[in-house]
Amino acid sequence: xxxxxxxxxxxxxxxxxxxxxxxxxxxxxxxxxxxxxxxxxxxxxxxxxxxxxxxxxxxxxxxxxxxxxxxxxxxxxxxxxxxxxxxxxxxxxxxxxxxxxxxxxxxxxxxxxxxxxxxxxxxxxxxxxxxxxxxxxxxxxxxxxxxxxxxxxxxxxxxxxxxxxxxxxxxxxxxxxxxxxxxxxxxxxxxxxxxxxxxxxxxxxxxxxxxxxxxxxxxxxxxxxxxxxxxxxxxxxxxxxxxxxxxxxxxxxxxxxxxxxxxxxxxxxxxxxxxxxxxxxxxxxxxxxxxxxxxxxxxxxxxxxxxxxxxxxxxxxxxxxxxxxxxxxxxxxxxxxxxxxxxxxxxxxxxxxxxxxxxxxxxxxxxxxxxxxxxxxxxxxxxxxxxxxxxxxxxxxxxxxxxxxxxxxxxxxxxxxxxxxxxxxxxxxxxxxxxxxxxxxxxxxxxxxxxxxxxxxxxxxxxxxxxxxxxxxxxxxxxxxxxxxxxxxxxxxxxxxxxxxxxxxxxxxxxxxxxxxxxx
Amino acid sequence: xxxxxxxxxxxxxxxxxxxxxxxxxxxxxxxxxxxxxxxxxxxxxxxxxxxxxxxxxxxxxxxxxxxxxxxxxxxxxxxxxxxxxxxxxxxxxxxxxxxxxxxxxxxxxxxxxxxxxxxxxxxxxxxxxxxxxxxxxxxxxxxxxxxxxxxxxxxxxxxxxxxxxxxxxxxxxxxxxxxxxxxxxxxxxxxxxxxxxxxxxxxxxxxxxxxxxxxxxxxxxxxxxxxxxxxxxxxxxxxxxxxxxxxxxxxxxxxxxxxxxxxxxxxxxxxxxxxxxxxxxxxxxxxxxxxxxxxxxxxxxxxxxxxxxxxxxxxxxxxxxx
Numbered sequence: 001x002x003x004x005x006x007x008x009x010x011x012x013x014x015x016x017x018x019x020x021x022x023x024x025x026x027x028x029x030x031x032x033x034x035x036x037x038x039x040x041x042x043x044x045x046x047x048x049x050x051x052x053x054x055x056x057x058x059x060x061x062x063x064x065x066x067x068x069x070x071x072x073x074x075x076x077x078x079x080x081x082x083x084x085x086x087x088x089x090x091x092x093x094x095x096x097x098x099x100x101x102x103x104x105x106x107x108x109x110x111x112x113x114x115x116x117x118x119x120x121x122x123x124x125x126x127x128x129x130x131x132x133x134x135x136x137x138x139x140x141x142x143x144x145x146x147x148x149x150x151x152x153x154x155x156x157x158x159x160x161x162x163x164x165x166x167x168x169x170x171x172x173x174x175x176x177x178x179x180x181x182x183x184x185x186x187x188x189x190x191x192x193x194x195x196x197x198x199x200x201x202x203x204x205x206x207x208x209x210x211x212x213x214x215x216x217x218x219x220x221x222x223x224x225x226x227x228x229x230x231x232x233x234x235x236x237x238x239x240x241x242x243x244x245x246x247x248x249x250x251x252x253x254x255x256x257x258x259x260x261x262x263x264x265x266x267x268x269x270x271x272x273x274x275x276x277x278x279x280x281x282x283x284x285x286x287x288x289x290x291x292x293x294x295x296x297x298x299x300x301x302x303x304x305x306x307x308x309x310x311x312x313x314x315x316x317x318x319x320x321x322x323x324x325x326x327x328x329x330x331x332x333x334x335x336x337x338x339x340x341x342x343x344x345x346x347x348x349x350x351x352x353x354x355x356x357x358x359x360x361x362x363x364x365x366x367x368x369x370x371x372x373x374x375x376x377x378x379x380x381x382x383x384x385x386x387x388x389x390x391x392x393x394x395x396x397x398x399x400x401x402x403x404x405x406x407x408x409x410x411x412x413x414x415x416x417x418x419x420x421x422x423x424x425x426x427x428x429x430x431x432x433x434x435x436x437x438x439x440x441x442x443x444x445x446x447x448x449x450x451x452x453x454x455x456x457x458x459x460x461x462x463x464x465x466x467x468x469x470x471x472x473x474x475x476x477x478x479x480x481x482x483x484x485x486x487x488x489x490x491x492x493x494x495x496x497x498x499x500x501x502x503x504x505x506x507x508x509x510x511x512x513x514x515x516x517x518x519x520x
Numbered sequence: 521x522x523x524x525x526x527x528x529x530x531x532x533x534x535x536x537x538x539x540x541x542x543x544x545x546x547x548x549x550x551x552x553x554x555x556x557x558x559x560x561x562x563x564x565x566x567x568x569x570x571x572x573x574x575x576x577x578x579x580x581x582x583x584x585x586x587x588x589x590x591x592x593x594x595x596x597x598x599x600x601x602x603x604x605x606x607x608x609x610x611x612x613x614x615x616x617x618x619x620x621x622x623x624x625x626x627x628x629x630x631x632x633x634x635x636x637x638x639x640x641x642x643x644x645x646x647x648x649x650x651x652x653x654x655x656x657x658x659x660x661x662x663x664x665x666x667x668x669x670x671x672x673x674x675x676x677x678x679x680x681x682x683x684x685x686x687x688x689x690x691x692x693x694x695x696x697x698x699x700x701x702x703x704x705x706x707x708x709x710x711x712x713x714x715x716x717x718x719x720x721x722x723x724x725x726x727x728x729x730x731x732x733x734x735x736x737x738x739x740x741x742x743x744x745x746x747x748x749x750x751x752x753x754x755x756x757x758x759x760x761x762x763x764x765x766x767x768x769x770x771x772x773x774x775x776x777x778x779x780x781x782x783x784x785x786x787x788x789x790x791x792x793x794x795x796x797x798x799x800x801x802x803x804x805x806x807x808x809x810x811x812x813x814x815x816x817x818x819x820x821x822x823x824x825x826x827x828x829x830x831x832x833x834x835x836x837x838x839x840x841x842x
Contacts, residue, residue, distance in 0.1 A: 033683045033699040034676075058604060209603050209610065210784045210792070211687065237685060237782040241669060245684040246782075249676040372795065402552035402797045409561040410553075436561050444561075 034249075045217070046518035047231040048500060050511075051243050051252035055236050056213055058196070062134055064143070064178055064422065064508055069492065070234050070256055073510035074215055075117075076180035076198035079108060079127065080173055082507035084279060087332065087427070089173040093122065093181060093199065103168030110159045114222045116183045117203045124155030129184035131163075134175075145433045146175045169460055170467070171427035177507040201227040201514050210236055228502070228517045240374075247272070247495060253518065254496035254503075256511075259375065260319040263495050273498050276321055277491040277509050279425040280330030284313070284379060286367075286485040287417045287437055291446045295365070295415060299358040301482035304365075304416070305344040307351035307390035308383055314488050317378045322490025327475050328438070330425035330489055335471035343479045351390035364393045366415035372401035376418045379487065383418065411444045424489055426507065428471050429460040437484045445483040452477065524822070532814045539810040543803050544585050554797035558601060575601060577799075588803060602798040610789065611804060618774055618785035620690055620697075624705035625712070625770050630763070632713035637720025637759075641728065642747060659714030664773055668707040668780040675703060685782035704781040708773055712766040719762045723755035730754070757828045764820025768813050 054067040061072060080089035080097075094108040114122040131153045135144060149172075152164040165172070183197040196204040199222065202215035216231040235252065237243045244262045246252040266272040286304065288295040295301060310324035326344040329336040355361050365387065369380035380396055387394040397414070399407070407413045421438070423431040432438050433456060437445065440456035455474050462470045478484065492509045503516040555572035556563065563571070572578050576587065591597045597607040640652050676684035682699055690697035727733060728751050736746045775787030786805055793801040 031695045032681075033688070033696045034680050036696070208613075208784075209605060210614075210788060235686065235782070236784075238788060239779045239782070242672070242685050242780050242782055245672045245677060249672075249680060249684045251676075251684055251686070400550075400552070401795050402554075402557055403550075405561070406552040406556045406797075409556045409559070409563060 045227070045229040047233060048229055048253045048513070048516065048518055049251065050232065050234045050254045050256065051237045051246045052234065052256040053236070053238055053240060053243055055210060056207075056234060061196070062130070062180065062182065066257070066422075066492070066509075069505075069509055070232075070254075070511050071213060072180050073200065073506055073512050074202045074232055075196055075200045075204055076182070077114075077200050078179055078181065078506070079110075079176045082173070082177050084507060085332065087334070087507070089176065094176075104165045106163040106165070106172065108161050108163075110161060111222060112159050114199050115220055116199055117197050117218060118183070118185075119220075120183070120185065121158075122181070122199050123158045124161040126181055126184050127161045128153050128155050130179060130182050133182060134179060143175050143178055143430070143434055145439070146171055146430065167461060169429070170462060171429040171433075171460070174426045174430040174507075177426075202229075202232055205231070212236065223514060226514050228515065229513060232513060247497070250497060252496075253500045254494060254511075257493055258495045260317070260321045260490075260493065263321075263493055264319045266495060271498055273496055275494040275496075277494070277505055279332070279505075279507070279509060280323065280489045280491055281422050281425045281509060282322075282491060283328050283421050283424045283489045284375075284487045285328070285419065285421060285437065286383060286487065287413070287419060288445055288483050288485070289411070289413050289415055289417075290483055292366075292415045294358065294360045294363045297358050297360065298481060299354050300360050300363065301485070302344075302480075303351040303354035303358070303360075303390060304387065304392075305479075305482045305485045306347045306354065307386045307392070308344075308485070308487060309346040309386055310487050311346065313379055313382050316382065317375055318488060318490050321493070322488050324487070325489050326479060326486055328421070328424050328431060328435075328478070328484070328486050328489070329428065329475070332425050333428060334467060335428040335475060337472060337475055340472075340475050340479065344485075346386075348386070348389045355391050361391050362393055363391075364395065366395045366397055368397045368399050368404060368407070368413045368415065368417040370401055370404040370419070371398035372404075376420075380418050383416075408444055411446050413444070421484075422508075428474065429456070432456045432474065433460060438478075443483070447481065447483040449481070452481070524825070528818050532811075532818070535814055536807060536810055540589065540803070540807055541585075543806040544581075544588070547797070547799050547802055548581070550797075552797045554799060557797055575799075588800065592804070592807070597804055598800060600798065600801055602793065602796050602801065607801060607804060610801070611786070611808070614784065614786040614789040615808070616689065617687055617783060618771070618778075618787065620701065621704055621708065621774055621777070621783055621785055622767075622770050624701050625708040625774075626763075626767060628705055628709035629712040629716055629766065629770070632709065633716030633720060633759075633763075636713065636717035637724065638747065638752075640717060640721035641724035642743070656714050656718065659710045662710070664707050664711065665776050665780060667710055668703070668777060671703045671707055672780075685780070687783055704777050704783055707780070708770055708777045711773075712763075712769060715766060716759060716763055720755060720759045723758050724751055727751035727755045753827060757824045760823045760827060761820055764816055764823075767816045767820075771809065771812065 050070045052067070052070060056071050057065050057067050060068060077093050079092060079094040081092045082089055093114060094110055097106055097108040099106050110122070110124060110127070116122060131147060131150060134147045146169060149165050149167065149169045150163055151166045154162050154164075156162060163172075181199065186195050186197045189195045201218050201221045201223070203218045204213075205216045206214040213234045214231065215233070217227055217229060221227065235246075237246055237252075240259055240262055243252070243255050243258060244265075247255050247258070263274050266274055286308065288301050288304070290296050305326070314320060314322055314324045325341050327337065327340050352361075355363065367380055367384055367387070370376050377398065380398075384394045384396045404413075404417075408417070408419065419437070421435045423435045432440055437443055440453045455470070455477055459470050459474055494505075494511075499519045501517050501519065504512040506512055555568050555575060555577055558575070559568045559571045569578075576584065579587070595608070597611075599605070600607045600610055603610055636652065636655065639648075643649060643652065672684045675682040682703055686700055688696045688700050690701060724747065728747070733746055733751055736750055774785055775791060777783065778785045778787040779791070786808070790802065790805045792798075793805065
């Protein structure tokens with residue numbers, strides 16, 4: 001006979017029920033990770049979370065590295081800041097300035113109420129240090145050419161700095177716009193050990209490589225009452241779909257450079273806002289290595305320029321964000337000429353004629369694309385199709401990212417390539433002296449021509465009276481030689497929550513959070 | 521048992537040595553110059569040469585190989601120029617995150633695999649068997665990336681009960697850490713759980729047809745006791761072997777899941793290191809992976825031997841020991 005079960009004994013059913021109840025209590029009693037995220041907006045000014053696909057690059061802090069768009073202007077300031085629409089400089093760390101001696105001497109007076117995050121006053125010596133650091137090739141600044149025009153920079157009184165130039169330059173304030181003033185006492189540790197000390201609205205708090213950078217409010221910021229936010233966190237989210245999910249789930253308040261396709265899904269939704277920078281500072285182009293036949297023939301390059309359907313690239317790759325164009329200048333650039341912007345239109349018949357004229361029908365061309373970047377891959381497929389239409393025999397080479405970057409750096413790409421450049425919106429000299437595809441003395445197309453060098457020098461030194469005509473000559477020359485074939489100019493995209501307001505960006509699209517607010 | 525493990529050491533070292541040569545040579549054959557990449561697109565030849573010297577890439581290849589091995593053996597793997605930090609520290613941080621994710625995924629694999637496998641062997645109702653078959657099909661056919669996207673959409677974007685990505689170490693904050701961990705671990709474990717379930721179900725069914733199981737039924741032993749106390753231990757050895765193999769799969773699959781959930785593990789570190797041609801970091805990570813996989817295989821063999829006394833741990837030409 002089986003023993004009777006006692007009424008007080010623990011049955012399996014009771015045990016399972018107790019475990020389920022305990023589990024439910026544990027889950028409902030836990031602190032919510034999502035709740036923690038939402039609470040930051042309710043506490044004071046709040047902590048803004050920015051998502052981007054790449055890690056910040058400390059070594060590129062003095063450069064124009066787009067991975068630092070969400071960082072540099074938050075921690076540092078510049079001497080001047082552009083009015084984006086007029087490209088006129090306004091005071092920032094410098095209060096006023098004079099240009100003397102025919103443009104070869106610039107004297108600046110500096111603010112006396114600015115302190116670095118460690119408490120040390122900002123002085124002219126820090127400006128001197130930053131200029132010398134900018135000239136150091138380790139910091140990879142594309143404005144080194146412009147900086148090299150500075151023969152001497154000297155600190156007068158603590159609040160005065162004088163720049164003496166080798167010759168007048170027209171784009172000096174482009175340099176100042178990108179020259180984030182570093183703390184001279186940090187020295188090289190600024191770039192290597194992460195002691196990032198600036199004068200900006202936020203103080204460097206913590207950096208975990210591959211994860212995030214945390215900044216907290218600078219209570220001693222020299223702009224009274226600013227910033228409003230308690231802090232900023234810049235998170236690395238490598239996958240584009242994950243970056244979009246972080247925005248849609250409100251884990252991120254702002255994202256940098258979500259692709260136009262991802263962003264198109266946010267259109268019409270009130271809880272999100274998408275801002276395309278009005279600078280038009282991203283130009284996508286086809287580059288030609290003129291050492292590789294038949295690209296050494298100008299007619300062949302022009303045939304390529306006529307063969308490409310730029311409108312299709314704009315619509316299919318960029319969802320219409322941007323502008324198809326034949327010239328590298330943005331609409332705000334003094335060199336922009338609407339009459340030349342459509343110099344090359346999609347015309348495969350004309351392309352074929354030019355190819356025939358050059359005796360290169362059926363010419364084989366290799367088209368290298370950085371396979372790691374989906375946007376460039378998509379453009380490459382369209383261009384390959386267009387080239388075939390025009391009578392070329394194209395071969396699309398999807399290169400691995402490092403292999404492409406390496407070949408680009410060594411100007412050894414095997415023919416044509418697709419890539420992106422900046423500086424479209426700045427002073428024209430900045431592009432033709434600093435942007436790597438275009439630099440008159442040593443570009444990635446291996447294009448060498450004394451006339452181009454002379455034109456670049458003239459543009460650099462041009463006074464207001466002759467500037468327009470010189471820029472038109474430069475533009476016409478670039479169109480004629482076609483070693484860089486412009487396709488589309490577009491902008492950096494900032495997609496964010498509508499609860500984040502008041503933020504802006506400087507002349508290089510570095511985010512400005514001085515007046516940013518986070519609403520509950 | 522310890523003797524068996526000790527006898528595996530020379531072969532494990534040989535595997536590591538061959539792997540080290542293979543990864544060292546393979547990296548240098550792949551296009552892309554790390555010195556050029558670090559010097560930047562406008563680096564002059566002198567600057568590139570200076571960077572190459574700083575990275576010690578201008579030394580002869582045997583010297584580079586020896587330096588690297590010496591750094592590993594003395595536990596001083598050096599400085600990472602891509603991330604500007606000590607290699608050991610960077611790898612340790614990534615290893616911690618990956619171990620956390622892989623351990624959680626392995627636990628879920630075992631729990632879900634055992635649950636589904638036992639149910640599959642015990643359940644006879646047609647509707648229930650159909651449901652189990654559907655779960656198996658979905659688990660096997662949906663790639664982890666797709667499963668991850670669906671999980672994020674449902675739990676992070678629509679329901680907003682879990683964060684879509686990121687990492688909080690479980691050991692430093694278990695409350696929050698588990699919330700960040702559950703979706704990536706589930707995503708990573710689904711495929712392996714279904715495979716383990718299939719093996720367990722088949723193995724259990726075979727065990728339940730053995731004479732001892734029939735005898736237990738005849739004696740009136742409860743079905744649950746028959747399955748758990750008698751059939752399951754005999755069904756486990758092949759399941760343990762498959763689980764060991766899939767532990768390696770979990771490590772490899774972590775690369776995709778880490779990207780999707782912004783999980784800062786070794787997978788992401790390896791991908792980025794290869795992309796920037798960070799030779800030293802890539803070599804260290806590959807060797808670490810080989811060592812981990814080798815250790816897992818030895819552990820699997822030991823588990824099989826301890827579960828099944830019929831398995832002999834035999835050395836070549838030697839006497840077997842149970």
